[in-house]
Amino acid sequence: MADTVLEVEDLRVHYLTRFGVRVQAVDGVSFSLKEGEILGIAGESGCGKTTLVSGCMGLYIPPLYHSSGDVRIGGKTIVGLTPEENRKSVLGRKIAMIPQGALNSLNPTRKIKDLAADMILSHDESADKREINDRLRQRFERIGLRPDDVLNAYPVQLPAGTKQRVVIGISTLLNPQVVVADEPTSALDVSTQKAVIKLLFDLMDQSIIHSMLFITHELPLLRHVSNRIAVMYAGEFVEVGTSEQVIFDGRMPYTKALMGSMLSAEPGQKSKKPVAIEGAPPNLAHPIKGCRFAERCPQVQPDCRENRQVIRIVGGRQVRCQYAE
């Protein structure tokens, strides 16, 4: 069996606002990621995906704080490391992120070669200029970039697709054990989206990337991307199964509603008209007694608002709904 590279155990992460309000944005999330696996994480905007990513990377920058739970990468916990220890031994090397809005994540005032060199230097201060240059050229060529066109350019001089490729190239320079792609394709046109996903697969084929968390608010997109899918709602995982199970046979009412709210035409089929999910997710600044989806659930029962929902196994996958069958 493949080794587990990332283990997240009952992780809880919160924001503490200026007004002293505690927002429990990640509230008891557990999962593991195996070598070679892609886990998709999907949910509406604001459900806690990016906060979960910060927790998985140990990136606690106030007002974000670790409340409880563990994160282990390669069997070693990263909880409790100082930001300096985390930067030196974890970020970029054990776990690296392709950031949300990657197109704007590059510092516009520096050349690509300097931005890329920073990634190497942050882990190996003794690397010399020539060695860094050779490494960058090799890696950029390997991922289909022309070093001569790219290395001396400023981010603004590159077309969107190339910039995305550069961001992915820089993020993965140190061959991290786990790559987290947080909405890497949102705000891109469809053909650039496809190119980005193809690039990520190429990097996996070439063993530059091994395991990945792929985060998106577009659940149908994951069908051709991930092996397994976790659907997230209001800080919790509400359904976790294989991509087939979740996309074609979701059992949690939220999963079904989320699929129904997306345009997802299959080749040769007419696309169904998307139906928006009415209402809004609950405010995580207040404790919630029962099912977090109850207020919006088309199948809600009176006691759903009373009972805290726990994970059950239904049809071979995990579901957080007492009535799912």
Ligand SMILES: Nc1ncnc2c1ncn2[C@@H]1O[C@H](COP(=O)(O)OP(=O)(O)O)[C@@H](O)[C@H]1O
């Ligand atoms: N700096 C912050 N202070 C307080 N609450 C925040 C802050 N940043 C995000 N949140 C809240 O945390 C929740 C999760 O946000 P986020 O992880 O960005 O969701 P997603 O990535 O799924 O869109 C949201 O309800 C959001 O309002």
Ligand SMILES: [Mg+2]
């Ligand atoms: Mg996000």
